[in-house]
Amino acid sequence: MTMPITADDNTQRSRNIIRNLKHLEGPMLPILHALQAEFGHVPDEVKPVIADELNLSRAEVHGVITFYPDFRHHPGGRHVLKICRAEACQSMGSDDLADRVRQLLGIDFHQTTADGSVTLEPVYCLGLCACAPAAMLDGDVYGRVDEHCLSEIVGEIGL
Structure with a gap:
C-alpha cells in the first residue's frame, strides 16, 4: 500500500530543489521553473519556503510568480x-x-x-x-x- 503524499513531503521536496539551485546567480527563475516541473505548478505553500531559503519576503516571491505568465497557480493538464x-x-x-x-x-x-x-x-x-x-x-x-x-x-x- 502506498502512502499519500503530504504537505510536509512537498515542503521537503521543495527545499531540496531550492537548495540544489540557490547557489546560482539570480536563482529565483530557475527555482520556479524546477518547482513547476516537479509539481505542475508553483503551489502557494512553497512561496514561504522559497522566501525563507532565499532570504526574501513572500511579497517578493509572489511578485515574481505573478509577473511571469509562464508560472501556473494550479496544476496544468497532461x-x-x-x-x-x-x-x-x-x-x-x-x-x-x-x-x-x-x-x-x-x-x-x-x-x-x-x-x-x-x-x-x-x-x-x-x-x-x-x-x-x-x-x-x-x-x-x-x-x-x-x-x-x-x-x-x-x-x-x-x-
Whole structure:
C-alpha cells in the first residue's frame, strides 16, 4: 500500500530543489521553473519556503510568480498547448487560430479541459517570427500553423 503524499513531503521536496539551485546567480527563475516541473505548478505553500531559503519576503516571491505568465497557480493538464500571441504571429493569423483552438477544446486561455488533458496558454514569442503563426505542444514547436496543422496538433493530444 502506498502512502499519500503530504504537505510536509512537498515542503521537503521543495527545499531540496531550492537548495540544489540557490547557489546560482539570480536563482529565483530557475527555482520556479524546477518547482513547476516537479509539481505542475508553483503551489502557494512553497512561496514561504522559497522566501525563507532565499532570504526574501513572500511579497517578493509572489511578485515574481505573478509577473511571469509562464508560472501556473494550479496544476496544468497532461498536455500544455501554447499559441503565440506576439505581433508577428497575430499579423499572420494567430487570432483566428486561437479562436479555433478555444472552440475545439471548449476552454479559454489559462484554463484546462474538464478531463484534465489539456491546458491552453498564450505565449508572447516562440522565436519563430519568420514562420508565423507558431504554437507549442509539450515543448515541441510548430511554425506556419494553419487550420490543418492545428487539427493535427490537437489530434496528437488524442481529442
